[in-house]
Amino acid sequence: MPRLIAISALGLLAVLLLAHSAYSVDVNEFLAQREQFLAEESSRILGGSITLNADEQLVNNMLMTAKTLEYDQSFSNLDFAPATNFFLAKPSMLQSEVFKFIQQMPKGGVLHIHDIAVTPLEFLINDASYRPNLYVCSPPQDPVFFQFASSAPANLVDCQWTLVSDRRAQEGPQQFDAWLRSKLSLYTPTPQETYPNINSVWTAFENTLIAASGIITYAPVFTDYFYQGLQSFYDDNVQYIEIRTTLPLVYDLDGTFTDEVQVTQLYKDTFDRFKSDNPDFSGAKIIFAPLRRVDTATMTKYLELASQLKAQFPDVVAGFDLVGQEDLGPPLKDFLSQFLAGAADPNLHYFFHAGETNWHGTDVDENLIDAILLNATRIGHGFAVAKHPSVMDMARSKGVPVEVCPISNQVLSLVADLRNHPAAMLFTNGFPLVISSDDPASWEAVALSSDFYMAFMGLAGRKADLRTLKQLAINSIMFSAMSTDEKNSAMAEWYKRWNTFILNQYNNYKTKHNLI
Template sequence: MQRVVNSSFILLVVALLVCSVYSVDLNEFLAQRERLLAEESSRILGGSVILNADEQLVNNVLMAAKTLEFDQSFSTLDFIPADHYFLAKPAMLQSEVFQFIQQMPKGAVLHIHDIAVTPLEFIINDASYRPNLYVCTPPQDPVFFQYASSAPANLLDCQWTLVADKREQEGPEQFDSWLRSKLSLFTLTPQETYPNINSVWTAFENTLIAGSGIITYAPVFTDYFYQGLQSFYDDNVQYIEIRTTLPQVYNLDGTLMDEVQVTQLYKDTFDRFKNDNPDFSGAKIIFAPLRRADSATMTKYVELASQLKAQFPDVVAGFDLVGQEDLGPPLKDFLSQLLAGAVDPDLHYFFHAGETNWHGTDMDENLIDAILLNTTRIGHGYAIAKHPSVMDLARSNGVPVEVCPISNQVLSLVADLRNHPAAMLFTNGFPLVISSDDPASWEAVALSSDFYMAFMGLAGKKADLRTLKQLAINSIMFSAMSTDEKNAAMAEWQKRWNSFILNKYNEYKTKHNQI
């Protein structure tokens, strides 16, 4: 009997010891878990931002809406950033988080292209109704437009017809719908219409060719960019940097303007808009010709960039190269020309680099050449996660990545934005800015569409007002503005931010009868 009691007693003691050890281990485990979560929260982009009491209340409202949207998506498996933008846009427009972001002062847009700055409504409802516009429609895209006092010489595969006559024959509604289809990539069947990256890029370039004939007509050119600035200003953006090929702007008689004259047009338009809107912080251009060029042409491009920078120091920010990166040529093919340009201390580079899914190729290694060429920012940088040494250099040198989520999705780099590699940049507090690239081409809302997709799809469920605030601050601090210009822009942004927070705070108090 004694042996049985002792045995039972021993088992009881062992059980208690196990429970005690388990209890201690569990508590320590949970404490470690909280420490890791706190560490991750501090490392996320904006993690070091301190919110005041009013911002904290507004943040609670924002995060309630964001959490609800996430929780509903968990049950329905219908998450807006996981769908193609063309299909997700209607739901996005209804999102309370999107509407919050629309009203928020977002600072600056630093990566956007000339032919897709302005909403298509301006071209369709205004520019295309102006007299003397002709259209030439070959059997295959692209179509061509040109303003002229009389019909231009026929192209090989088509004849020029007055748009006014064609619109009258087909009916305004039908013609305008057709025109939109030639200027936009939008379709309700994106996967079928654009089965791979080359097909969507071909279609994309066709829309840009079609639009350019209308936009580069001198009287339209200045109105187009004025309306583009207006669309971003209305979206609570206060500063813009536009990448431009400096296209040949033409007059009705067919005479062409040179690059200096076109740059002057930009300056005049920017000055006019700022005069009409004194709280607008301004705009600059980045000369960005096509990368598909030979060495002699590239030498001329770099020399022209230096010349324009010297002649228009307050308008020209620097130099870049554009075009589908996968089709090259890579930056390393022009190192002699680009290194020669780097001798000019006033000429800054803003290279597209790593806008590709490939790894270990000339295309993604553009990131290495861009950082060694002392690029001021990295355009897209989609492949940067595959180049940790470039990431380290970029972070230490304060070189941000210009992330354009919707562009990367529409142009077939990523289907579900939760899988965008910039998600890792967010979680590690990497220097980055959000931009919209070519919003008119996919009918996005200025900058707000990309801000929403980044906040919901890339930044994760727990990213909050601190992340949005840091993104806005980054956009000004990483801009090409001078120090004085940045200080003035930050003061203006802070004023707008304070007003936004106060309005949101009052909305909440009114809604809950707490005034």
């Protein structure tokens, strides 16, 4: 037996030596195989099948020069924006040439964004909060509450209502507005200390949304707020928007409320007004997305309402989803009977948040399985999808994209360094995905460009180029809830914008290098 083992060991050594010899004899052959390997990987990356024309290739060279420089500088000074919490990385991002390029680029649509965090905080602070009849109630613990009223509302148990105008006068506009911003934003210069875990940051996040909602849901503010939200994305070169909304009750000064049908009409009127003012805007839709922490009877009512609204507003209502911290909410399987009944309506589409968790093998993690089996049109976040190869296979075969929101996942404590985001694997394998910004106002991000930048630099890797950015924009239209005719029209508009963008970048290059 020992002799046989010795012979086997010698035989193995001979095989290894022969293998080593085969690879080491011809270095050029090895390098050729290596280049072939790299080319294969390049072809599989998101956008790898796109062929750039001559002008696009020149613009791509410009882009990749800037990207490579940023990477090289990061290697030397260990200061890489996607590897740092967004609250700390934002200043360097705004100085990035790559970010400035992305800002100018037509990005198509944003498909995952929430109602109470669509519009930059400047509107709420500098406009809405200066309107008359706004009261504030500040209990010892957050959240704070705001309400427009003709006279002071009844005091809450642990705080009294005060006119915002009075408090601003007493404290000074600059000091009060800074305090107001702190109640509407998650920003902090010490994110790790302020939000030590996922539950603490989610609690603070929900507190900011509660504070903002009292201002936003006042009828005269409501339509102005969403108009300004559309404007902020339009200015960021986004031409189409889908907003997840809880359809909150909108109130008037006398305390009367509008119902969900009337609120949907307000959305429609605002979308129509914005498109009338901006004919090249491709439009906007809503996804009815109430809170997930409810009982089965309430879920049945939600789905019935969703079907009713879809029938009444077919061009405005895209479908149905649920919102709220997924880890603490009931899993999708708790409502399977209701969802299967809702699926009987062929016009009602699901856009489920699923897998927005770091856990594996839990009910929450397995929401991904239920979402794909319930024929979800898109999957929101899908942070855990890389742990479910069968879900990935089915999503790819059915063309179900994951809505990736990089900054949200970082700020809300799912991943600290975006180079380690699981969607990096989706990029390298050309998986169907779109980039969205979730709640940009809450972390004071720039509409969609901030997330595009973080995805392009942090998730897609050093070699991802203009083809990846182009594919992301195309995906945002292709995977939208628009009808076929709407998609064709939006795609034609996007190509028009894209060609203009490429020409402008090309001309800038020629001017810069005295080639004219």
